[in-house]
Amino acid sequence: MNDHAIDADVEPRALLVDYLREDLGLTGAKVGCDTGQCGSCTVLVDGRAVKSCAMLAVQADGADVTTIEGANPATGLSDLQEALWKEHGVQCGFCTPGMVLTLQQLLADDKAPTEAKVRRELAGNLCRCTGYQSVVRAVLSLVGRDCGPGDE
Known part of the structure; x- marks a missing residue:
């Protein structure tokens, strides 16, 4: 868990979130809908974005789990987090941990995603504050692209 081994007995029916x-007191993953629809509970399991409200904790046995608490480099914010801050891609912060981890996986898989791909990846993360435009602009700023019409 966040680069630390955890050895614990877990209730077999306990959800990962x-x-x-x-x-564990790791409250970055939020419980927003309990159905896997909002993305607020997203964590990385072996580098893949997973809705932790739809996964049993025992299913993570032996996996590398990263929460938002473990996503920051020792020096502070990651480049993605810095771009979100600069482009005003975060507001209330409830959905932010899930978005950051979803986008972290996207950028690990695709070093230069298009606007359309960023929007597709964010489809599983609901946000009532940002309208997504500033989030998309932040990601595209990292890869040297502009937000605009016709970017496929």
Whole structure:
């Protein structure tokens, strides 16, 4: 968990998000919908964005789990987080951890995603504050692209 080994007995029916929040005190993953629709609970499991409200904690046994608490480099904000801050891609912050981890996976998989691809990847993360434009602009600023019509 965030580069630390965890050895614990876990209730077999415990959801990963509940284990993270209640047992480990890692509250960055939020419980927004309990159905995997909003993305606020997203964490990385072996480098893949996963809705932790739809995964049992025991399913993460032996996996490398990264929460938003483990996503920051020792020097402060990641380049992605810095770009989100500069482009005003965060507001209330409720959905931000899930978006950051979803986008972190996207950028690990595709070093130069198009605007359309960024928007597709964000489809599983609901945000009521940003309208997504500033989030997309932040990601594209990292890869030297502009937000605009016709970017496929």
